[in-house]
Amino acid sequence: MTTDTLKKDIAKQTPKKKILSIVKTVLLYGLMFVVIYTAVNWWRQPVMPANPQLQLMDYQGQAVDLTALSHEQPTLVYFWGTWCSVCSFTSPTINKLAAANNYPVVTIAVQSGSNQELQNYLTEKDFKFTTVNDQEGYIFDDWQGQVTPSYVILKDGEMTQGLTGIQPLWSLKLRLWLSSIF
Incomplete structure (x- = not known):
């Protein structure tokens, strides 16, 4: 696909498709953030000692x-x-x-x-x-x-x-x- 063809395809996208594409991207990155944040939080969380001083x-x-x-x-x-x-x-x-x-x-x-x-x-x-x-x-x-x-x-x-x-x-x-x- 040439650069001109790609530009024409992008230009043909309707505003609805552009918005849908942006929403998908934001949701994907948001999901990735939540998964990574949860994993790091789980890894760094405190661990209760066997015989804690309470x-x-x-x-x-x-x-x-x-x-x-x-x-x-x-x-x-x-x-x-x-x-x-x-x-x-x-x-x-x-x-x-x-x-x-x-x-x-x-x-x-x-x-x-x-x-x-x-x-x-x-x-x-x-x-x-x-x-x-x-x-x-x-x-x-x-x-x-x-x-x-x-x-x-x-x-x-x-x-x-x-x-x-x-x-x-x-x-x-x-x-x-x-x-x-x-």
């Missing part, structure tokens, strides 16, 4: 029992860091979810400084969520965490879901609700 202390010295919280209803555990640029986008969402008080939310600040530095950061950002200070990153390592932000949903002391990256509020609420049903 009785923790927050940075203020208050006991946090993830097992007890997750027996009442699904509990979101959010791994993040004050140094994490993506977390600066996701933490306000977690703060909203925690403030709604529909589900327990416990955050684990990974290698984010001393308790005082963490408190200053939380105060500056007006974050009110329960936070455990994982100064050395041992808790995150125990969960085989690879990236921040990472999320774990616990139900009855067991992990039902793990995910990473930017998660919209509706997605987290949906996942928590689904964990409460199944």
